[in-house]
Structures are given as structure tokens and as C-alpha cells.
Amino acid sequence: MKFNQKNNDSQLLVKAVDKFTIKTKYNDNEQFTYKINKNVIEFLCCPSEKNFDLCLFTWKISTLFFTYKEKDLTIDLNTFLKYCPKKYAKNICNIILNKVVLFNEKILSYKTDANDYESNIIFSPMYKPLVDEAYVLACGTKFAKYLQIAPSNVVDIAKFVQLTNQKLQKINKNLKIKILGKNEMTQKGLNLILAVNKGSNEEAKLLLLEYQNNLKNSENIGLVGKGVVFDAGGYCLKPSSYLIGMNQDMTGAAAVVGTIFSLAKNNKKVNVIGAIPLVKNLVNQNSYIVHDIYQAYNKKNVEILNTDAEGRLILADAIAYLSKNYQLTKLVSISTLTGLSARYFGDINTPYWSTEESCANKIKLAFASAGTYCANIPLLPAHTTMVKQSSNLADCANISKISHSDSSFAAAFLKEFSYCSCFTHIDIAGTIEYKKYPVNPFCLVLYNFVIENFNTND
Ligand code: BES
Ligand code: MG
Numbered sequence: 001m002k003f004n005q006k007n008n009d010s011q012l013l014v015k016a017v018d019k020f021t022i023k024t025k026y027n028d029n030e031q032f033t034y035k036i037n038k039n040v041i042e043f044l045c046c047p048s049e050k051n052f053d054l055c056l057f058t059w060k061i062s063t064l065f066f067t068y069k070e071k072d073l074t075i076d077l078n079t080f081l082k083y084c085p086k087k088y089a090k091n092i093c094n095i096i097l098n099k100v101v102l103f104n105e106k107i108l109s110y111k112t113d114a115n116d117y118e119s120n121i122i123f124s125p126m127y128k129p130l131v132d133e134a135y136v137l138a139c140g141t142k143f144a145k146y147l148q149i150a151p152s153n154v155v156d157i158a159k160f161v162q163l164t165n166q167k168l169q170k171i172n173k174n175l176k177i178k179i180l181g182k183n184e185m186t187q188k189g190l191n192l193i194l195a196v197n198k199g200s201n202e203e204a205k206l207l208l209l210e211y212q213n214n215l216k217n218s219e220n221i222g223l224v225g226k227g228v229v230f231d232a233g234g235y236c237l238k239p240s241s242y243l244i245g246m247n248q249d250m251t252g253a254a255a256v257v258g259t260i261f262s263l264a265k266n267n268k269k270v271n272v273i274g275a276i277p278l279v280k281n282l283v284n285q286n287s288y289i290v291h292d293i294y295q296a297y298n299k300k301n302v303e304i305l306n307t308d309a310e311g312r313l314i315l316a317d318a319i320a321y322l323s324k325n326y327q328l329t330k331l332v333s334i335s336t337l338t339g340l341s342a343r344y345f346g347d348i349n350t351p352y353w354s355t356e357e358s359c360a361n362k363i364k365l366a367f368a369s370a371g372t373y374c375a376n377i378p379l380l381p382a383h384t385t386m387v388k389q390s391s392n393l394a395d396c397a398n399i400s401k402i403s404h405s406d407s408s409f410a411a412a413f414l415k416e417f418s419y420c421s422c423f424t425h426i427d428i429a430g431t432i433e434y435k436k437y438p439v440n441p442f443c444l445v446l447y448n449f450v451i452e453n454f455n456t457n458d
């Protein structure tokens with residue numbers, strides 16, 4: 001992405017009029033109006049502040065950028081910031097840079113004839129602080145996206161750890177990275193993470209990313225991301241067509257890495273701890289199997305009734321570990337957890353479950369300011385009862401034999417392992433990549449969430 005800073009808007013307008021002829025006029029319901037001169041996108045007008053909807057704006061921008069997918073593209077950011085309601089300037093800047101990177105920059109390609117695309121952002125110097133922050137966020141997102149879409153023979157567990165370590169090195173002295181391997185995890189009793197990885201050809205890891213840069217504030221946010229570098233289902237093997245996309249079963253993990261990178265690189269005055277369990281769910285003679293019972297980090301015994309419900313197992317250990325060893329005020333887990341949530345909520349609406357209304361509201365705000373749709377689903381006491389009654393022998397099982405609301409069962413299951421009363425679980429199985437428009441704004445959602453809790457503008 002290249003930046004062209006312009007001294008003033010009028011100069012910009014002259015340039016646009018002189019150089020290009022108007023090719024297309026995009027006028028959608030007279031709500032948002034754009035002008036496209038060759039591949040330069042200018043914003044002409046938008047609804048009044050009262051009717052302005054950031055999610056709808058983001059959606060329309062996505063459809064527009066999609067037309068210019070993998071092409072050289074210039075965005076006249078000045079026109080967006082000028083005509084959109086002022087209070088959204090920062091969000092719009094974040095959203096646009098995010099979209100430009102996801103649509104117009106090559107992130108990973110093994111096509112031998114792949115091209116590089118050049119995206120340009122035109123902006124006045126007054127917007128430089130906004131653009132600088134958004135650019136770092138876009139870089140964090142791009143890194144997360146790379147980890148997400150890479151095949152699992154390219155980014156396996158070891159490579160995920162190595163790349164993350166490299167990316168987060170030396171960006172902020174308040175960021176510490178810890179890597180736990182099999183021995184440490186055995187010693188600590190993180191047996192659910194180890195169980196899922198038993199059939200794997202690689203060692204499981206637990207990454208801990210500690211970023212403590214506001215010690216005056218007691219607020220401390222935990223972020224847990226599911227890192228299954230490939231989910232074949234284990235002995236409850238997925239049918240062939242269901243294996244497609246399972247190299248992306250570590251998107252939650254990637255989102256946490258991208259978020260913490262962005263916060264640290266922007267030197268945000270916040271306290272966050274990321275926990276990322278990394279495993280591969282495969283089949284061999286050591287694999288965990290149905291009816292096995294393992295003791296979780298919090299000493300609860302869990303019966304395995306489906307080896308394909310592996311995400312909740314590794315998250316359970318990470319959630320228990322994080323909330324027992326750190327003084328957390330809020331805890332968020334993010335994961336591609338259930339196929340059902342994808343089928344039910346579709347590909348643009350992200351469901352989430354919270355233990356308290358106050359955390360639910362904060363999450364909702366974080367989604368809204370990232371310009372992306374979310375749905376708050378209740379965590380009912382009945383779901384918790386279902387979890388507690390799910391096994392005849394152990395404290396609980398990893399699936400319910402009777403439940404038809406699997407996504408909510410999974411949420412209630414995770415809650416049983418959180419020692420932080422303000423717990424939220426976000427299920428991104430359906431929304432990591434919309435068929436047509438890359439949605440995937442989760443670094444931005446988590447980034448907004450963290451910042452919100454510290455109420456800081458620096
Ligand atoms: N990683 C999958 C969930 C998933 C499915 C993500 C499709 C993205 C697209 C998860 O580990 C899984 O296999 N879940 C099972 C749970 C079931 C066995 C209770 C599922 O959704 O089928
Ligand atoms: Mg699975």
C-alpha cells in the first residue's frame with residue numbers, strides 16, 4: 001500500500017478531473033454515492049448522521065472494492081472522511097485500509113503467474129495520525145490473513161510459532177512471548193490440549209502473548225484463539241467435502257496474533273494477554289478416541305464423545321489456564337467452533353455468547369465500530385445443565401447426545417472453564433470468509449474491544 005499525501009483537497013480534485021474521465025457512476029439507493037475515475041474511488045455523499053449505518057457502509061464498500069479486486073486501486077480517503085459523519089472518521093479509516101489490504105494486496109499465492117497489485121491511499125496531512133494507526137492494523141490483519149489461508153504444510157504448528165515470534169519480536173518492550181511445549185503442558189496438566197494433539201505428527205504448543213502497557217489501570221483483557229492448524233476430525237473423521245477449508249481452523253488464533261501485534265506496534269496503553277493453543281486434529285494409532293476421559297487444567301474430567309468437537313477442548317484448557325493464572329477483568333475467546341453456527345447464522349453475521357450483559361454490550365459496540373454484523377445469543381442456564389448432564393462417568397462430555405442447539409452447548413461448555421466472570425465466546429466458523437467479499441475483520445473487532453475498555457485515545 002502506498003500513501004500519497006496531498007496538501008489540500010482542491011489540488012486533489014483538479015488532479016482527478018484533469019487526469020481521468022468518469023467511467024462509472026455508482027449510485028446505490030441514493031444512500032452512498034461514489035465516483036470512480038479509472039481506478040480512483042472518490043466518495044461523493046452519504047446519508048445523514050442519523051441514518052448512517054457503519055455496517056451497511058462497510059458492506060457497500062466491500063461490494064464496490066470487490067469489483068476492483070486484485071487490481072491497482074486508488075482510494076481518495078479525503079473524500080470519505082469529508083462526507084461521512086465526523087464521529088466515524090477513525091472507524092472508517094480503519095475499515096477502508098483493512099478492506100484495501102484484503103482485496104487489493106497479494107497475501108499469498110502459489111499461482112506461477114500471479115501479479116502484484118498496487119493500492120494507493122490519498123489523504124491530507126491532517127489525517128496522517130489516523131492513517132498511521134489504521135495502516136498498522138491493516139498490517140496486523142494482513143499477517144493474520146496470511147496465517148489463515150496458508151496451507152497447513154506451509155504454516156504448520158512450528159511455523160505458526162516461528163512466524164508469530166518473528167513478527168512480534170522487538171516491536172514493543174512491554175510485549176513478552178512465552179511458548180509452552182509438550183513437557184511444560186504435561187507438567188501443568190493442560191491435558192485437553194495434549195489429548196487433541198495425540199494423533200498429530202507435530203508437537204502441540206501453547207503461545208502466551210503478554211502485553212502489559214498500562215500498569216496504572218487494573219483492567220486486563222484475556223484473548224483466547226483456537227489454533228487447529230488442520231481439523232480432519234480425528235477418529236470421528238470428516239467426510240471429504242467437509243475437510244475443505246479445515247486448514248483455516250486456526251483463524252481465531254491468527255486474529256489474536258494480529259490484534260496483539262497491532263496494539264503493541266501502535267503502543268496502545270492497554271493490558272492484554274493472548275493464549276493460543278496450537279494442535280493438529282489427525283488420525284493415527286495414538287489419537288484420542290471416543291469415551292476416553294481426560295482431566296482438564298481445572299481438574300474437571302471430560303469424556304470425549306466426539307473427536308471432531310476438538311476446538312472446545314483446547315479452548316477449555318487455555319481459558320482455564322489464562323483465567324486462573326492472570327488477573328483478568330474480561331475474557332474473550334474467538335474460534336471457528338461449530339459448523340452449525342455457519343449454517344444457521346450465515347456468512348456475514350457473527351454469533352457470540354456472553355456471561356454478562358455488560359460484556360455483551362461492549363462486544364456489540366466493538367463489532368459495530370468495526371462495521372460488521374453480530375448477533376448476541378443468550379447463554380441459558382439450561383445449556384449449563386445440559387453440559388453437566390452430558391456424561392455418565394465424567395463431569396461433562398464434549399458434546400451433548402440430546403442437544404439440538406450445539407453452538408450454544410459449546411458456549412456453555414467453554415463457560416465452565418472460565419474463572420473470569422465476564423466471559424464472551426465468539427464463533428466465527430461462518431464468517432471468516434464470505435464467498436464473495438472477504439469479511440474477516442476480527443483483528444479490528446478485538447482491537448476495538450480492547451481499546452474500548454481502556455477508554456484511551458493515544
Ligand atoms: N472446525 C470445526 C467447525 C467448522 C465447521 C468450522 C465448518 C468451519 C466450517 C469444528 O472443530 C467441528 O468439527 N465441529 C463439529 C462439532 C460437532 C462434532 C459437535 C461440527 O460443527 O460439526
Ligand atoms: Mg472439529
Ligand code: ZN
Nearest residue numbers: 228231249311
Ligand atoms: Zn475444528
